[in-house]
Structures are given as C-alpha cells and as structure tokens.
Amino acid sequence: MTLHIYNTLTRQKEVFRPIIQGNINMYVCGVTVYDLCHIGHARVLVAFDVIARYLRSQGWNLNYVRNITDIDDKILNRADENAELYSVLTERMIDAMHEDERLLGILPPDMEPRATAYIDEIIAMVGVLIDKNHAYAAENGDVYYRVSSFSDYGKLSKRNPEDLLIDARIDMNLSKEDQRDFALWKSAKTEEVSWNSPWGSGRPGWHIECSAMSTCCLGATFDIHGGGPDLPFPHHENEIAQSEAATGEKYVNYWMHAGAVRVDDEKMSKSLGNFFTIKEVLKKYHPEIIRYFLLSSHYRSPINYSEKSLIEAKTGLERFYMTLRQFPDVQSLPLNDLKNRKYYKCFILAMNDDFNTREALAVMYDMIRQINTLAVTDKAEACLLVGELKTLGDIFGILDSNPEVFMQGGTIVDALDSISSSEIEALISERITAKKNHDFLDADRIREKLLAQGIVLEDSREGTSWRRG
DSSP: OOOEEEETTTTEEEEOOOSSTTEEEEEEOOOBOSSOOBHHHHHHHHHHHHHHHHHHHTTOEEEEEEOBBOOSHHHHHHHHHHTSOHHHHHHHHHHHHHHHHHHTTOOOOSBOOBGGGGHHHHHHHHHHHHHTTSEEEOTTSOEEEOGGGOTTTTTTTTOOHHHHHHHHTTSOOTTOSSTTOEEEEEEOOTTOOOBOOTTOSEEEOHHHHHHHHHHHHHOSSEEEEEEOTTOIIIIIHHHHHHHHHHHSSOOEEEEEEOOOEEETTEEOOGGGTOOOBHHHHHTTSOHHHHHHHHHTSOTTSOEEEOHHHHHHHHHHHHHHHHHHTTOTTOOOOOGGGTTTOHHHHHHHHHHTBTOOHHHHHHHHHHHHHHHHHHHHHOHHHHHHHHHHHHHHHHHHTOSOSOHHHHHTTOOOOOOOOOOOHHHHHHHHHHHHHHHHTTOHHHHHHHHHHHHHTTEEEEEETTEEEEEEO
C-alpha cells in the first residue's frame, strides 16, 4: 500500500517518495517557550507523534527533529515582566512542556535542537545570504532578507509579492530597502541578551533559527516539514526563501500543516477567556481522552474544543475499554502477525491516505463490534482480534490504561515506580534487539515504558545512554 501525503506546497495529495529509500527526515516546528503549552500546541504535538509512530510501525527509518525556540521577542518580554533571566524562564517552560508531553504519551523526538545552541550556524547562514546579495546589513544594526531577490517568494502560501508590498507599507520601517523584507539578525538594546556577530551584538530573527537548525540536523534538502496552522505565512514562507537562497537547493519536498483548534466555535484567545493550557485540561480529563479527541478528526481539519467534544471522546473510549476489560490477559500482537488480517489492512489503507486517523478509528470501532460478537461464538478468534486492536492502539498511543481504572473515572496516576539500574539496562538491551529486528513499534513501546517511569533515553553513535528525567 502506497503512502500519500497532502502537500501544502502543491495543494494536493501526492505519492510519498523519500530522498533515500526506506528513510525519512522530518522536521517539525516546536514551541516558543515563553508560556505553558495550550491545547493548540497539543494538537500539533499529538498529530506528529502519531505520524511518527505510524511511520516507524511500517518499517520506515525515521529521523524526527522538533526544535525549541528559546530566544525570541516574546520570551524576552515575558522575562522582563517576570523580572527574571530569560534562561530561567525558558528552562522552566521547557520542563513544563516535557511534563505535558509525558502525560499525553508524546514520545520525545530523535533530536530537539534549541535555537541558542545554533547561534554560530545562524550567523554563518546570515553571512552566506549577505555574500549572495540576498540580505543586507542596515544602518540600525539589523540584518534583513531581501525579498525581491527570491523570485519564488510566496509559493507556499500562494500570496502575491506585490500584494504583500501594499500590506507591508502600513507599518513603515525606514531602515528597510523594501517593506516586505524581514529580519535575520536583530541588534540588541542596551543590557539586552545578545551574541557577537560581524554586524554587532544582537540575536537571531525567528525565521532564520529554523532554517539553520533544520539544515544542520537534516541537510540542505529533506523529506517532510511540519507545523501548526499559523505557520505557512510568514514563517515557513520565509524559511523557504532563506534556505533555498543560502544552499541553492530545494528546501523541503513535502509540507504538512495541522488544522486550527477553535474553542466553542470561536478562535482561542486569552482576551476572549477561552484559552486553555494542557495542564488545565489534564486536571479534568484523562490524557487518553485528550489524545482520542485530537485523533478523532483528520490532522488537517479544524477541530472544535468544547466540553461536549471531550465528553463524546470519553464516551467513545469507554466503548473500547468496556470490551477490553473482558480480556485482561490479552497482549498486543507483533506487527508481522497482522499483515494478512482484514482489519489491519483497512487500518493501513486509512493511514496511508494522508494519515487519516478518523477513518482508522472507524476501523477500530468495527473491530469492537466484531469482538463483542465473537466473545460469545468464538473466544479464540475474539482474543486474536483484541490483540490486533491493542497493537493498533499502540500505534495511536491509546488503549494502554487499566480498563477498570478508566471505567471508574480515573484521571492521572503519576506512578513513577522505582526501577533499578539493572532493570533499565535489561530493557535497553531488549530495545536494541527490537531495533535490529526492525520491530520499531516494540522499540518505541520500551522507550515509552521507561519514559513513563521517568527514564529518558538518549541515542547517539556511541550507543544508548539514560538518565532519570
């Protein structure tokens, strides 16, 4: 079955063709860590977590990079408001983000670069753009990208550069040659955090951070770039212009964007009082309910967050757990045992159609109905089907709770059981064996199991190390 992905660049579904056979390099724009993560962040994080889990379950060798923006105007402004160092603020917010991810069952990316660790690479890319006449240093100490030098500007967002010029003239900046030009390097104000550069002390612009991090981690051209619904313009448009002008190569082959989250059919906004952090939602709802709610719509579709929607998600999950509690001893089946099974084929067909989780969940509902019928007529086949269902649940990061606890309305149980070093090493050995056997789902299961107990694995060329998170 062939994987198809909707490409924002072409506005159509395309057959996925990797640059290197069997391998996928994917970069997703992460969070700007000046505040707690909200439900909109959860939508993007869960969507690409499931995409990563699914790709690995199908044998792809995925290198998943998701950055952290840890220097930005919003960060500096919030640190000033709090009267704290920007680095103290970002560390606290990163810790909070990782906690949210752990509770929601979001597996860590393979790499999580921070902008402040790539300042030298950012400065080098800005220098290349200046040398190629795609950028210029202004009298105010800023460095701007020269939009008129890139003939394809607007190709992702389908915006007309001339129309952009009209809009840009509303807020005139006399330091710019062209009001469409955007900052690559911002000069620092007195006593403001800064780094030395050939153009004076300053800090990077937001857009150049992702261009430098993505190309350093994945190369000049890579397979997939993802992000939230607000990023095609200007962020990703500017990334394309910078990266392709600097490298002379096509930047990304497939662009993917998650849909927006609305709250009670209105745009989420603090001013409207309908802004919900992940932590606030987790106080009321089991994390699997939130995951299930987010997966119940196609990742590109807008989704409406409301109490009614979450109650419906809870009811939907309860249908699964009511069935699963009849089979407490049945475990997930190995993926290789599922290749010729009817429901698995239907699940794969749905997911290969641009990761259609809504249709895949419908397949899983069909399985529940069949299991309930077979529980009376053919217990052995029912058990096989339950094992198949749990394997599909593993791919989605759901159906892993204790059915009795879930059905009794249990919420978060943060059971970080003590685990010995020898037990950790044994599980790491199992994971290495699973990866050698191309059983990436089992490898991810082991990694997730350790993460749930506060153990973070770090893979490198030298092997796998671990630390208590």
